[in-house]
Amino acid sequence: MLNVNFDEVNNIAILEPDAELSKSDFTSAARIIDQYLGKSGELNGVIIHVKTFPGWDSFAALVSHLKFIKEHHKRVSHLAFVTDSPISIFAEHIGSHFINAEVKKFSFSEFDKSVKWITNDSNNS
Helix, strand or coil, rough: CCEEEEECCCCCCEECCCEEHHHHHHHHHHHHHHHHHHCCCCEEEEECCCCCCCCCCCHHHHHHHHHHHHHHHHHHHHHHCCCCCCHHHHHHHHHHHCCCEEEEEECCCHHHHHHHHHHHHCCCC
């Protein structure tokens, strides 16, 4: 399951997967985020917060993940990977070539630091 929460004060979406990601996780997340974007216009950032990345339950889930990124990346200015998973290093370097958002990796314990990075950068834009 992919839990989606919002820090409405800082205009940040927080995504927290707690099991292998499914196609329906991204359908649900897109609906929730689109509703939020309908009210706010865009997000200052997205934080992916998970100790270790759980992976996808199918190839269809991976494709849904990529579609989700394609449809939402232009409305997000910062993407923080807050995790101890080694996949975040790959995602940070590769993701920065395919999305408009500034991408940065933080350790799982640095959640507050990731919020500060997003809000400081957003306030200076």
